[in-house]
Amino acid sequence: MSKRIGSAISRRSFVKSAGLATGSLLVGIHIPASSEQKRMPLQQTLMNSFIRIDSDSTITLLANHSEFGNGAYTIMPMMVAEELDVPYEKIRLEPAPTRPEYYSPIFREYLTAGSVTTGSCWIPLRTAGAKARAMLLDAASIKWDQPSENLYTSDGTVFTKNSQQSATYGDLLHIIHADGILPREKVDLKDPSKFRILGKPSRRHEAPSKVDGSAVFGIDIKLPDMLYGSIARCPVYGGTAKHYDASASLKIPGVVKVKEISAGVVVLANSNWAALKGRGALKIEWNEGPNSSLSYDFFFQEYRDLANKPGIVAENIGDSIASIELSDNVIESVYEMPYLAHATMEPPNCTALVTDDRCEIWSGTQSQSNDQKVVAKLLGRPEQSIIIHRPLMGGSFGRRAAKSADFTVNSVEAANGEGVPVQVIWSREEDIKGGHYRPLFVHKLRGAVDDDGMPQAWHQTVVGQSIMDGTRFAPAFMVNGVDLYSVDGCLQEPLGLFRYGTSYQIPNHRIECHNPPKIGVVPMEWRSVGHSHTGIAYECFLDELAAAGGKDPLDLRIALTKGNPRMHKLLKLLKEKSNWVKPIGKNKGRGIAARVYSVSPIAQVAEITMNENGEFTVDKVICVVDCGFAVNPLGIEAQIEGGIAYGLGAAAFGEIELHDGQIKQSNFHDYNVLRIAQMPEIEVHIVSSDEPPTGVGEQATTPIAPAVANALFNATGTRVRRFPLAKSGLKLV
Amino acid sequence: MLTLDINGKKQPINSEPDTPLLWVLRDELALTGTKYGCGIAMCGACTVHMDGEPVRACAIPIEVLGNKKIVTIEHQKKDGLLSLVQEKWLEHDVAQCGYCQSGQIMSATALLNENPNPSDQQIEAAMSGNICRCGTYQRVRNAIRAASDTITENASL
Numbered sequence: 001m002s003k004r005i006g007s008a009i010s011r012r013s014f015v016k017s018a019g020l021a022t023g024s025l026l027v028g029i030h031i032p033a034s035s036e037q038k039r040m041p042l043q044q045t046l047m048n049s050f051i052r053i054d055s056d057s058t059i060t061l062l063a064n065h066s067e068f069g070n071g072a073y074t075i076m077p078m079m080v081a082e083e084l085d086v087p088y089e090k091i092r093l094e095p096a097p098t099r100p101e102y103y104s105p106i107f108r109e110y111l112t113a114g115s116v117t118t119g120s121c122w123i124p125l126r127t128a129g130a131k132a133r134a135m136l137l138d139a140a141s142i143k144w145d146q147p148s149e150n151l152y153t154s155d156g157t158v159f160t161k162n163s164q165q166s167a168t169y170g171d172l173l174h175i176i177h178a179d180g181i182l183p184r185e186k187v188d189l190k191d192p193s194k195f196r197i198l199g200k201p202s203r204r205h206e207a208p209s210k211v212d213g214s215a216v217f218g219i220d221i222k223l224p225d226m227l228y229g230s231i232a233r234c235p236v237y238g239g240t241a242k243h244y245d246a247s248a249s250l251k252i253p254g255v256v257k258v259k260e261i262s263a264g265v266v267v268l269a270n271s272n273w274a275a276l277k278g279r280g281a282l283k284i285e286w287n288e289g290p291n292s293s294l295s296y297d298f299f300f301q302e303y304r305d306l307a308n309k310p311g312i313v314a315e316n317i318g319d320s321i322a323s324i325e326l327s328d329n330v331i332e333s334v335y336e337m338p339y340l341a342h343a344t345m346e347p348p349n350c351t352a353l354v355t356d357d358r359c360e361i362w363s364g365t366q367s368q369s370n371d372q373k374v375v376a377k378l379l380g381r382p383e384q385s386i387i388i389h390r391p392l393m394g395g396s397f398g399r400r401a402a403k404s405a406d407f408t409v410n411s412v413e414a415a416n417g418e419g420v421p422v423q424v425i426w427s428r429e430e431d432i433k434g435g436h437y438r439p440l441f442v443h444k445l446r447g448a449v450d451d452d453g454m455p456q457a458w459h460q461t462v463v464g465q466s467i468m469d470g471t472r473f474a475p476a477f478m479v480n481g482v483d484l485y486s487v488d489g490c491l492q493e494p495l496g497l498f499r500y501g502t503s504y505q506i507p508n509h510r511i512e513c514h515n516p517p518k519i520g521v522v523p524m525e526w527r528s529v530g531h532s533h534t535g536i537a538y539e540c541f542l543d544e545l546a547a548a549g550g551k552d553p554l555d556l557r558i559a560l561t562k563g564n565p566r567m568h569k570l571l572k573l574l575k576e577k578s579n580w581v582k583p584i585g586k587n588k589g590r591g592i593a594a595r596v597y598s599v600s601p602i603a604q605v606a607e608i609t610m611n612e613n614g615e616f617t618v619d620k621v622i623c624v625v626d627c628g629f630a631v632n633p634l635g636i637e638a639q640i641e642g643g644i645a646y647g648l649g650a651a652a653f654g655e656i657e658l659h660d661g662q663i664k665q666s667n668f669h670d671y672n673v674l675r676i677a678q679m680p681e682i683e684v685h686i687v688s689s690d691e692p693p694t695g696v697g698e699q700a701t702t703p704i705a706p707a708v709a710n711a712l713f714n715a716t717g718t719r720v721r722r723f724p725l726a727k728s729g730l731k732l733v
Numbered sequence: 734m735l736t737l738d739i740n741g742k743k744q745p746i747n748s749e750p751d752t753p754l755l756w757v758l759r760d761e762l763a764l765t766g767t768k769y770g771c772g773i774a775m776c777g778a779c780t781v782h783m784d785g786e787p788v789r790a791c792a793i794p795i796e797v798l799g800n801k802k803i804v805t806i807e808h809q810k811k812d813g814l815l816s817l818v819q820e821k822w823l824e825h826d827v828a829q830c831g832y833c834q835s836g837q838i839m840s841a842t843a844l845l846n847e848n849p850n851p852s853d854q855q856i857e858a859a860m861s862g863n864i865c866r867c868g869t870y871q872r873v874r875n876a877i878r879a880a881s882d883t884i885t886e887n888a889s890l
Contacts, residue, residue: 068830069829069830069831069867070829071829203823203826204826204828204829206831207822207823207826207827207828207831208823209831210828210831210834211819211822211823211827211828211834211838212766212806212807212809212819213764213765213766213767213805213806213807213835214766214807215831216765217768217832219765219768219769220759220765222763222765228760253749254749271748271752271756271760271761272756272759272760273748273749273751273752273753273756273760274749343866344830344832344866345768345770345776345778345830345832345833345864345865345866345867346768346770346830346832347769347770392830392831393830394768394830394831394832394833395830395832395866395867396830397866425769427772428770428771428772428773428776634826638826638829638869638872641868641869641871641872642829642867642868642869643868644868645865645867645868645870646866646867646868667771667772667773667775668771668773668775668776668864669773669775673864673866674868674870675861675864675870676856676857676860676861676863676865676870676873676874677857677858677861679868679870679871679874681871682871
C-alpha cells in the first residue's frame with residue numbers, strides 16, 4: 001500500500017508543473033486567472049481556487065486547513081458539498097499549495113490554529129461551492145437552451161425541471177471551456193432551513209483510511225533514494241556539539257554520513273534502525289551553553305517573587321486595590337502551573353529534498369506560511385520557491401505550529417547538500433525533551449466578597465513567559481507590553497484581537513502581568529494556550545470566592561453572567577443537565593467551571609469519587625457548549641471528548657521538570673498521559689443557535705482542570721493550588 | 734537472510750537481525766499502518782499480532798520471531814474479526830487524528846478473539862497499553878462493545 005502511495009507522491013512532486021499549475025480555468029475567489037494557469041488539460045476544470053472538477057465528475061477540494069484530528073477535512077467538504085449538491089463523502093481532498101489565495105481570512109496567512117477553522121471556512125467554502133454550481137447551471141443552460149431557473153441540481157447532476165434531460169457535472173465541463181463561462185460575481189448561499197448536510201452529524205471524511213492503516217502521515221512518506229536521519233542533541237536545550245567522533249557510527253552497516261547541523265549531530269543512513277544505531281554510537285562532547293544552570297525551581301521562586309510586585313496593568317475596571325483594602329472578607333491564593341509537553345502521538349518528523357534549484361518539504365504542519373518563511377530565510381531563497389506538501393498529522397495541539405519550525409529546519413539542514421530526500425523522525429525522547437512547552441505560570445489572586453456574598457473585587461497578577469514577544473506576531477498580540485496569550489481568560493472585557501471576556505461581571509477587576517525574559521526552553525501554544533493556565537487560576541479562585549461568600553458555585557456563576565445571555569443560558573442548562581441540586585453521595589464531589597475561549601462559551605460539571613488512598617476517579621463530565629451554528633454535531637462531540645481527555649491528563653499528571661538545564665522526563669513512562677481507564681463518561685449538550693459557527697477544538701480543554709479541582713474541594717474540603725494534581729498527592733486512577 | 738511470516742505470506746527480509754519488527758514492517762515492507770510512538774512498548778501505536786497475541790513491534794527484534802505468524806492492520810480478510818472491528822470503528826466515528834488507531838484496532842481485535850464478550854474492566858485492561866492523545870477512549874469502548882454485541886448475536890443465531 002505505502003509503496004504505491006510513496007510512488008504516487010513522488011511522481012506528483014517530482015514532475016514539475018503537475019496538477020494545479022497546469023490549470024487553464026482558474027478563476028479564483030480571491031485572485032484572477034494568471035497566464036500560468038491558463039494552460040490546462042481539457043479533462044480538468046478548476047472552478048475556482050478551491051474546487052476542481054474532472055471530466056469523470058471527480059470533485060477535488062483544495063484544502064487550505066490542516067487535518068490533525070481537528071476535523072477540518074470533514075467540515076470543509078461538508079460546506080462545499082452542501083452548496084454544490086453532492087455527497088460530502090465523495091469529495092476528494094488535496095492540500096492546497098502555500099499561496100496567498102489559500103490564506104486564512106482571519107490570520108491572513110496559511111495557518112490552522114486558534115479553533116477558528118470552521119468560522120474561517122464558513123463563507124469562503126460555501127461560496128466556492130455555490131459559485132461552482134452556478135457555473136455548471138450556466139453551462140447546462142447553454143447546452144439545453146433553457147433558463148437556469150428551469151434547472152436543478154442533485155447528487156452531482158444537473159437536471160431540467162421536468163427531469164427529461166440530465167448531465168453529470170463532468171459532462172458539462174467542455175461547455176465551460178468552449179464558451180469561456182466565468183464564475184458569477186454574486187451567488188446566493190443556501191438558507192440554513194434548506195441544509196441537508198450542514199448541521200447533521202457527519203462521520204469523519206478520512207476515517208476509512210484511518211482504520212485500515214492506509215492514511216499517510218508525515219512519518220509514512222517514502223521517496224526514491226530517501227535517507228533516514230537521526231539527530232543526537234545536547235542534553236541541555238540550546239547546547240551545541242564541541243567535538244564529535246563518528247568513527248564507530250560510520251562502521252555500522254547502512255550508515256552513510258554523519259554531519260553537524262544546528263540542532264546537534266545527524267546520522268544519515270539507509271534505514272531508521274541504522275540511523276538510530278549510528279546515533280547511539282556517536283561520541284560527542286557538548287558545549288552546554290547558557291541554559292545549563294537553569295532549573296524550574298528557580299523559575300517558580302522568581303515568579304512567586306514577581307507575583308508580589310506590581311506588573312503591567314492589562315485591565316483595570318473600578319478600583320480593586322482600594323476595594324480589597326476596605327473589605328473585611330478578603331482571600332488570597334497562589335496557583336502554580338508547570339511546563340507541559342504536547343506529546344503528539346506522531347512524533348515530530350519531516351522529509352526534505354534540497355537541490356540547487358528546488359526545496360520540497362513533506363511536513364505535517366499547522367503553519368505553512370511560517371515554515372515557508374523560515375526555510376526560505378535559512379536557505380536564502382525566495383519564499384515561493386519552497387514547496388510544502390502537507391500530509392495528515394498524528395495530533396498537533398499547537399506543537400506543529402512552532403515559530404522556530406524546529407523539526408522542519410532539522411530535516412532541511414540534514415538534507416541540504418545531499419541531493420536526495422532525507423527524512424528525520426524524532427524519537428519520543430527527543431519530543432518530550434524537545435524544549436518547546438506550555439510555559440510555567442504563577443498566578444497570584446486576591447479577592448473581596450461583599451456583605452451579600454458576591455465578589456466585589458478581583459486582583460490577579462499573572463507571571464510567565466510570553467509566547468508572542470519577539471516573534472513576528474508581536475505587533476498583533478503584545479498590547480502595552482503584555483502578551484494577550486498570557487492573560488487571555490482572565491480579562492473581563494475584550495482586549496485587542498480577543499473580542500470576548502470572561503462572561504462574568506465583577507465590579508472591580510484588575511489584571512496585572514509580568515512577562516519575564518524568555519530564557520531557557522521555548523514557550524509555546526498548547527491546546528487552549530493562555531486558558532490552559534488562566535482557566536485553572538480563574539475558575540478555582542472564583543470557587544474560593546463562592547465559598548468565602550457562602551454561595552453555591554454554579555448559582556454564583558449564573559448570577560455573575562446576567563450581562564452575557566449566551567453564557568447565562570448555558571449555565572442554566574448545565575444546572576439542569578448535571579442534576580446539580582441533587583446530592584451526590586459520600587466520598588463524591590462535583591465541580592463547575594465556565595469559560596469563553598475564542599468566542600465560544602463552554603461550561604462543564606465534573607463528578608469525582610475519592611477512595612481511601614487519596615486516589616480519585618473522574619466518573620462523569622457534563623459539558624454544555626454554544627459554538628454558534630453546529631456545523632457537525634458528531635465532530636463537535638469528538639472535539640469535546642478529546643479536549644477533556646487532553647486537559648484532564650495534563651491536570652492530573654502533566655509536568656516537565658527542568659533541572660540544571662536538563663529535562664527530567666523522557667517518554668510515556670515518566671510523562672504520563674490519560675489512558676482509557678481514566679477516561680470519564682462524557683455527556684455533551686450543544687445548544688441550538690443561528691449565530692455564525694465558532695470553534696470547539698480547544699474550548700473543552702480549559703474548563704476540565706478547574707472543574708475537577710473544584711470537585712476535589714467539594715469532596716474533601718481541601719484546595720489544590722499546585723498542578724499537576726499528582727504533585728499535590730492526588731492520584732487519578 | 735531471515736524469512737518472516739507477515740499477513741499470511743512468507744517474506745524474505747534484508748534488514749539486520751537485531752532490527753525491531755516495527756522498522757522492518759515500515760521501512761522494508763512498506764507496511765506503514767503500524768506506527769512508531771515511543772520505541773519502548775509504552776504506547777501501543779505499533780501493536781501487531783504475533784500468533785494472535787497483541788505485541789508491541791517496536792520492542793521485538795526480528796531475530797527472535799522464527800516461524801511466528803505476524804498480522805498487521807493491513808491484513809484484510811473479508812468477514813474476519815478485524816473487518817468487523819474496523820466496521821464498528823467507522824460506525825462509532827472513533828478516529829480523530831488516527832495515528833494510534835491501527836494499534837487500538839489490533840489490541841481490540843486480539844481482545845475480542847480471546848474473549849468475545851469482555852466486561853468493561855476487561856476492555857480497560859486490554860486497552861490500557863494503547864495511548865490516544867486525541868482522547869477517543871469513550872468511542873473505543875463503545876466500538877468494542879458494539880463489535881462484541883454483533884459477535885454474540887451471530888453466535889446465538
